[in-house]
Amino acid sequence: MRTPSGLAGAAIVALMLVLAVVGPPIWGDRAELIDPVAALQGVSAAHPLGTDNLGRDILARVLVAARLSLLLAALATAIGAAIGVVLGTLPSVLPRRLGRLVSSTVSALVAFPGLLLAMFTAVVAGLGARGAVLGIGVALAPAFARLTQTLAASIAGSDFVAAARMLGVSKATIVRRHVLPNIAEPLILNLTVMIGASLVGLAGMSFLGLGVQAPGYDWGRLLFDGFARIYVNPMVALGPAFMVVLAGLGFNLMGEALAKSATRSTVPKGAAPAAPAPEAGEADPEAVLEVRNLTVTFPGGVTPVREVSLTVGPGEIVGLVGESGSGKSLTAYAVGGLVPYPGVVGGGPVLLDGQDVHALPATERRKLLGTSLAMVFQDPMASLNPALKVGGQLAEVATVHQGATRAEAWQRAVDRLGHVRISEPARRARQHPHQLSGGMRQRAVIAMGLMGVPRLIIADEPTTGLDVTVQREILRLLREVTEESAAATLFISHDMAVVGSLCDRVVVMYAGRVVEELPADRLVSGAAHPYTRALVASVPDMSADRSLPLASIPGRQPGPAEVGEGCAFAERCALSTDRCTATRPPLEEHGKAHRVACWEAS
Amino acid sequence: MIIKGLTVRFGAFTAVDDVTLEVPEGRIVGLVGESGSGKSTLARAVSGLVPYTGEIVDGDGVQMVFQDPYASLNPRMTVGASVAEGLRRPTPADVERLLGLVSLPPQLASRYPRELSGGMRQRVAIARALGASPRLLVADEITSALDVSVQGAVLNLVRGLRAELGLSMLFISHNLAVVRYVADEIAVMREGRVVEHGPTRQVVETPAHPYTRDLLAAVPRLPAP
Numbered sequence: 170m171r172t173p174s175g176l177a178g179a180a181i182v183a184l185m186l187v188l189a190v191v192g193p194p195i196w197g198d199r200a201e202l203i204d205p206v207a208a209l210q211g212v213s214a215a216h217p218l219g220t221d222n223l224g225r226d227i228l229a230r231v232l233v234a235a236r237l238s239l240l241l242a243a244l245a246t247a248i249g250a251a252i253g254v255v256l257g258t259l260p261s262v263l264p265r266r267l268g269r270l271v272s273s274t275v276s277a278l279v280a281f282p283g284l285l286l287a288m289f290t291a292v293v294a295g296l297g298a299r300g301a302v303l304g305i306g307v308a309l310a311p312a313f314a315r316l317t318q319t320l321a322a323s324i325a326g327s328d329f330v331a332a333a334r335m336l337g338v339s340k341a342t343i344v345r346r347h348v349l350p351n352i353a354e355p356l357i358l359n360l361t362v363m364i365g366a367s368l369v370g371l372a373g374m375s376f377l378g379l380g381v382q383a384p385g386y387d388w389g390r391l392l393f394d395g396f397a398r399i400y401v402n403p404m405v406a407l408g409p410a411f412m413v414v415l416a417g418l419g420f421n422l423m424g425e426a427l428a429k430s431a432t433r434s435t436v437p438k439g440a441a442p443a444a445p446a447p448e449a450g451e452a453d454p455e456a457v458l459e460v461r462n463l464t465v466t467f468p469g470g471v472t473p474v475r476e477v478s479l480t481v482g483p484g485e486i487v488g489l490v491g492e493s494g495s496g497k498s499l500t501a502y503a504v505g506g507l508v509p510y511p512g513v514v515g516g517g518p519v520l521l522d523g524q525d526v527h528a529l530p531a532t533e534r535r536k537l538l539g540t541s542l543a544m545v546f547q548d549p550m551a552s553l554n555p556a557l558k559v560g561g562q563l564a565e566v567a568t569v570h571q572g573a574t575r576a577e578a579w580q581r582a583v584d585r586l587g588h589v590r591i592s593e594p595a596r597r598a599r600q601h602p603h604q605l606s607g608g609m610r611q612r613a614v615i616a617m618g619l620m621g622v623p624r625l626i627i628a629d630e631p632t633t634g635l636d637v638t639v640q641r642e643i644l645r646l647l648r649e650v651t652e653e654s655a656a657a658t659l660f661i662s663h664d665m666a667v668v669g670s671l672c673d674r675v676v677v678m679y680a681g682r683v684v685e686e687l688p689a690d691r692l693v694s695g696a697a698h699p700y701t702r703a704l705v706a707s708v709p710d711m712s713a714d715r716s717l718p719l720a721s722i723p724g725r726q727p728g729p730a731e732v733g734e735g736c737a738f739a740e741r742c743a744l745s746t747d748r749c750t751a752t753r754p755p756l757e758e759h760g761k762a763h764r765v766a767c768w769e770a771s
Numbered sequence: 772m773i774i775k776g777l778t779v780r781f782g783a784f785t786a787v788d789d790v791t792l793e794v795p796e797g798r799i800v801g802l803v804g805e806s807g808s809g810k811s812t813l814a815r816a817v818s819g820l821v822p823y824t825g826e827i828v829d830g831d832g833v834q835m836v837f838q839d840p841y842a843s844l845n846p847r848m849t850v851g852a853s854v855a856e857g858l859r860r861p862t863p864a865d866v867e868r869l870l871g872l873v874s875l876p877p878q879l880a881s882r883y884p885r886e887l888s889g890g891m892r893q894r895v896a897i898a899r900a901l902g903a904s905p906r907l908l909v910a911d912e913i914t915s916a917l918d919v920s921v922q923g924a925v926l927n928l929v930r931g932l933r934a935e936l937g938l939s940m941l942f943i944s945h946n947l948a949v950v951r952y953v954a955d956e957i958a959v960m961r962e963g964r965v966v967e968h969g970p971t972r973q974v975v976e977t978p979a980h981p982y983t984r985d986l987l988a989a990v991p992r993l994p995a996p
C-alpha cells in the first residue's frame with residue numbers, strides 16, 4: 170500500500186469521498202442557479218468551466234455531481250457483487266449437475282461484451298438512473314462470480330473443508346462458515362477496483378442517454394450535455410470527463426495496491442551486505458571451513474544467529490540440528506554469502522581454505538563461491554530451471570566460471586551426471602528437470618556442485634521430501650562426494666537419525682546459538698545438554714523402547730527478537746536454576762571434541 | 772473395520788489396487804510405504820473423500836486427521852468452534868472435555884489457530900475428530916509437518932488415546948520408526964497394493980517380503996553407543 174501509486178490512489182479516493190460529502194451543501198445552490206444571461210458561455214474567470222444552456226455554472230455542477238456519481242457507482246457495485254457472490258458460490262452448494270450448469274453459464278457471460286449486457290438490461294429495466302445502475306451491476310456480476318468461484322474452489326479443496334464434510338456439516342453451512350469468511354478479504358479488495366469500473370461504466374451509460382435523466386445529473390450526464398459543444402467550448406465536456414477518469418483511476422490504483430499488499434511475499438531476495446568483521450584469533454591450519462562468532466541480524470532487533478563458531482575439516486560432514494527457527498539455515502547461508510536482504514552478516518571471519526570470504530571484493534567473492542561452493546536444498550527445483558535441459562544447466566557452470574568451451578562443458582556435465590550414478594547420463598542430460606524423478610533431480614543438483622571442485626558443500630534438508638530408499642542413496646552420494654573432494658560439508662536436518670547416521674560431528678543450535686557440539690556417535694549416550702538429550706529422546710528410532718513414552722519438550726523456543734539474558738532454554742528445562750535464568754552459560758570444552766553450553770552439564 | 776478389494780482409479784491410473792485390510796477393534800494398524808504407493812489415497816477412500824470400488828464393512832464413523840495442521844484448521848474460526856464442529860449440540864463443557872482429551876487447557880477455546888504452535892494445532896485437529904466419536908480414526912502423516920520437539924508429544928497422545936478410549940486407528944507414515952513405535956500391526960504398501968501385513972514385531976524383525984526388507988534396511992539409525 171505504501172507504493173507511490175497506492176498512495177496516489179488513496180489520496181484521490183479520499184478527495185472524492187470528501188467531495189461527495191461536502192459538494193452539495195457548499196456548491197448546491199450555485200449549481201442550480203439559473204442565469205439566462207450567462208447561458209452557454211465558455212471558460213471565464215466567473216465560470217472556470219463555462220456554463221450550460223440555462224447559464225448554470227458547470228464547475229459547481231461537476232463538484233456537486235460527485236455525490237450522485239459515486240453513490241450510483243457504489244450501488245451498481247453492490248448489485249454486481251451480490252449477484253456475483255451468489256452465482257459464484259452456488260456451484261459449491263447445488264447438486265453437481267446444476268452447479269456445473271451455473272458455472273458454465275457464468276463462463277459464457279464472462280465472454281459476453283459487458284457494455285451490451287449493461288445496455289440490454291438498462292433498456293429492459295427502463296431508462297434512467299435505476300436502469301443504468303442495474304445494467305452496470307449485471308454487467309459486472311459475471312467477472313465477480315468467476316473470481317468468487319475460483320477463490321471458493323481453492324478453499325473447498327482445503328483440508329479443513331474435507332474435515333467438516335467428514336464431520337457431516339451441510340454444504341450450505343460449509344459455504345457460510347468456511348468458504349465465505351476465507352474469501353471475503355480478496356473479494357472486498359476487488360470491490361474497490363469494481364467501483365472504479367462502474368464509475369466509468371455509468372458515465373458511459375449516461376453519455377449514451379441511458380443513464381441519469383434531467384433534471385438529475387451525474388458526471389456522465391454533464392459529459393453528455395457538454396459533448397455537443399466540445400468543438401466550441403472543449404472545457405464544458407473535458408471537466409466532467411476529467412473527474413470520471415480521475416475517480417476511476419483512483420479507485421483502480423488503490424484497489425490494486427491493496428490487493429498487492431495483501432498477497433505480498435515477505436522476504437525480498439538479494440544478497441545482504443556484510444558488516445565489517447572484527448579480527449579474531451589465529452586460524453586452524455587444517456580446517457577447510459572456519460567460522461568465528463558469526464552473527465546475522467535483521468532490522469528491528471531480530472538476531473536469528475548469535476556468535477556461532479564452527480570448524481569443518483577436509484572430507485568432514487558436520488550436521489546442524491535444532492528445531493525450526495533455531496537458525497540452522499541462516500548460519501549456513503551466512504557462510505555461503507547468501508543471507509537474504511535486509512539481513513546483515515556480522516562477526517567473522519569466515520575462512521574458506523584460510524581465505525576470508527567476506528573480506529574479498531564482491532566480484533572475487535562471487536567467483537570463489539561460484540566454483541567452490543555447492544548448495545543442495547530440500548527442493549531441487551530451487552536450483553534447477555524447469556525450462557532448460559539438465560545438461561545445459563550443468564554446463565553453464567563450467568562455461569561461466571571456468572571458461573570452458575560449450576562442447577567441453579557439455580562433456581563434463583554428462584560425465585558428472587554419470588558420476589552421481591544417474592543412469593544413461595547422456596540421455597538424461599538432454600532432458601528437462603520435470604522428466605527426472607525427485608531423487609534424480611537431487612543427484613543432478615549435486616552433480617552441478619561437482620562441475621567445479623567443491624570446497625564447501627551446504628546441504629539444507631536435502632532428503633526431507635524423499636523416500637527412505639532414495640534418501641539412503643543421496644546420503645551415500647554426499648558422503649562419497651565429500652570424501653573424494655576433501656570438501657567441508659554442512660548438513661542441515663531436523664532428523665536426528667539421519668544426522669547421526671551420516672555426520673562425523675553434530676552441532677546443536679537453539680535460539681540462534683550453538684548449545685552443544687559433539688561427535689555423532691556420542692549423540693545417543695554422550696549428549697550433555699538437556700536440549701540435545703530431549704531432541705534425541707523425542708523422536709523414536711528403530712531401537713526405541715515401545716513401552717516407554719517419548720520425551721517431549723514443553724513450551725516453545727524464544728523468537729529471534731525475544732532472547733533474553735540467561736540460558737535461552739531455561740524456560741523449558743527441567744534442570745533450570747536461578748543461575749540459568751540470570752547468566753548465559755558459555756560454550757565450553759567438555760571432554761574430547763565436545764563442547765557444551767550448560768551450567769548443569771554432567 | 773474391514774476393507775475388501777478396495778480399488779481407486781484416477782483416469783487410467785490405479786492408485787489403490789484391490790486392497791484387503793482389517794483394522795481390528797481397539798488396535799492401531801500402521802501403514803507404511805513410499806510416496807506414491809497409495810497410502811493417502813487409501814486413507815481418503817476409507818474416509819469417504821474419494822470414490823472407490825470394493826467393499827468397506829463397518830465403514831461408518833470414520834474421521835481423519837491430516838498431515839498439515841496449518842491447512843486443516845479454518846483460520847477464521849476459534850479453536851472452540853473448530854472443535855465443536857463434530858458435535859450435534861455443542862456446549863462449552865463438551866469443548867472443554869475434548870480439549871482435555873488432547874491435553875490442551877480450556878482457555879484455548881477462544882483462541883485462533885494462528886496463535887497456536889504446530890503441535891497444538893494438531894491436537895486441536897485430533898480433538899475435533901474425536902468430537903464425532905469415531906469408530907476409526909485415520910491419521911495421515913500427522914507428525915511429519917511437526918517440529919522435532921513436539922513430535923514425541925503427539926505420538927504419546929496417540930498411544931494414550933488408544934489406551935484410554937480404545938480407539939481403532941489407521942496410522943499412516945513413511946517413517947518406519949514412528950510406525951513401529953505406535954502401531955500394533957504394520958501393513959506395507961507398494962504400488963497400490965498391500966505386500967505385507969502382520970504384527971509389528973514380526974514385520975520389523977522377520978520381514979517376509981523383499982520390499983519390506985529393503986525399506987527396513989534403508990531406515991537411518993542413530994549410531995549405537
Ligand SMILES: Nc1ncnc2c1ncn2[C@@H]1O[C@H](COP(=O)(O)OP(=O)(O)OP(=O)(O)O)[C@@H](O)[C@H]1O
Nearest residue numbers: 436467471473492493494495496497498499500729
Ligand atoms: N528475512 C528474514 N527477516 C527476519 N527474520 C528472518 C528472516 N529469515 C529468517 N528469519 C528468522 O531467523 C530465524 C532462523 O531462521 P532459519 O531459517 O535459519 O531457521 P532454521 O533453523 O533453518 O529452521 P527450519 O528448521 O524451519 O528450516 C527464524 O526465527 C526466522 O524467523
Ligand code: SF4
Nearest residue numbers: 736739742749767768
Ligand atoms: S544452563 Fe540451565 S537452563 Fe540452560 S540448559 Fe543448562 S540446566 Fe538447563
Ligand SMILES: [Mg+2]
Nearest residue numbers: 497498499629
Ligand atoms: Mg532451515
